[in-house]
Amino acid sequence: METFNTEILINHTPYETRVAIVEDGILQDVMVERERRRGIVGNIYKGKVQRVLPGMDAAFIDIGLERTGFLHLKNIGRKDEDAPQRISDVLREGQTLLVQVLKDPIGSKGARLSTEISIPSRFLVFLPNADDIGVSIKIASEAQRQSLRDLMVGFHRGHQGGFIVRTAIESADMWAMRADMQYLQRVWEAILQAQQQAKPGTLIYRDLPLYLKVLRDYVSPQVSRVAIDDHDAYQEMSRFVENFLFEMSDRLLHYRGEKTLFARFGIDDEIELSLKRHVPLKSGGHLIIDQTEAMTTIDVNTGGYVGKLSQDDTIYRTNLEAAHAIARQLRLRNLGGIIMLDFIDMVNAEHQQGVMEALILALGGDKNKYTISPISPLGIIEMTRKRTRESLRQVMCETCPSCEGRGYVKSTETIVYELFRELMREAREFNPKMLSVIGSPELIDFIREEESLSFSDLQALLKTPIRLQSDTSYHHGLYEIALS
The missing domain is CATH 3.30.230.10 (Ribosomal Protein S5; domain 2)
Structure with missing residues (x-):
């Protein structure tokens, strides 16, 4: 696998952590963890058996949450081959035991548990x-x-x-x-x-927060720098490095620049582009990426590019560039499931093989497991990529209310966090006596109802009062900031 000069950039706030993995100066992967949505999978609890259900070979376990967890006999670890095969022989009401969450609570169902x-x-x-x-x-x-x-x-x-x-x-x-x-x-x-x-x-x-999980799972000899812009998280990361990754001590940095970390390295702009359907190629061609519930399709187009080459060579060069761009977009957007790649038709068998080899080479840095089929005579490649977390679009966007699900827009939550970051920039640059936010009703209501604690913490952090004003003339997600 090709060796990269890798940088890991971490933007952390009390409500959201964003991680950017940059290889040879090019953004390759983005991870977003929001505190209010942080799941409990992997958490270990001291549980208490509340009720045993012999007919279902299962039990309800109180783990201190709103709903009891569900533990099935098959998820009870047993080393002995001749161990009891009935739940009543293994558990009794009132018994305490260590359990780990396999699945988050969904709807009216409690968490799925295991003793393994x-x-x-x-x-x-x-x-x-x-x-x-x-x-x-x-x-x-x-x-x-x-x-x-x-x-x-x-x-x-x-x-x-x-x-x-x-x-x-x-x-x-x-x-x-x-x-x-x-x-x-x-x-x-x-x-x-x-x-x-x-x-x-x-x-x-509890499993590690994202900024520590990155140290655990992504640090390698190829990582030249890990930079984070939050002092408290930096201190916590420093202790982790001191205990477990001592060789990383001189590569962990606390970023204190005037510009925000992601703005300094153009990450915000790249994330914005990664939510769009159209991806331009340097040759003048472009990709069209469509996500649906069933699959993702990626279509390659030459655009207006002709150049001095023959038509076959132009198509081949565009497809080669597209192969590298597709591999990057799969990681950047965290696309999973069934993926159909529609390359421009190629008659030359050597060109088809060259594009397939370029794609496989570009996928070499992908940590997610994938399968890939040979290219068809029509230039279509079918592949699957394992889902390890929600796609970038699923995390940051929601169904568009205007088109009834045929498109998507940024979620109110995403826009609110962008607003918070902008307020931090404005306060740092201009040191105002007061900040005022005029925005769409659903945006202001979301801040007051869903993010009231974060909003209060933000005012305390900035030592600046922030006034919220709802205005029906502002459409979904629109807002303005005024200084005084």
């Missing part, structure tokens, strides 16, 4: 209730898998629990695997200690 605890790190997954060593099947070489398994058996000797070796170890020093193992065992010891002191219904362990 798993704790991920950069290179390993720790299974405290297991005792075997596994290696990811994504590591293609059987010899390498066996070598990794033998190393882990040696490292693991004398310790309890099982491990799964993750694919990321392929690009790391093998001693990093041992460091990860020690880190995970310390985490598990802390969980057990917290469990002893906690009351039932208490959160014992």
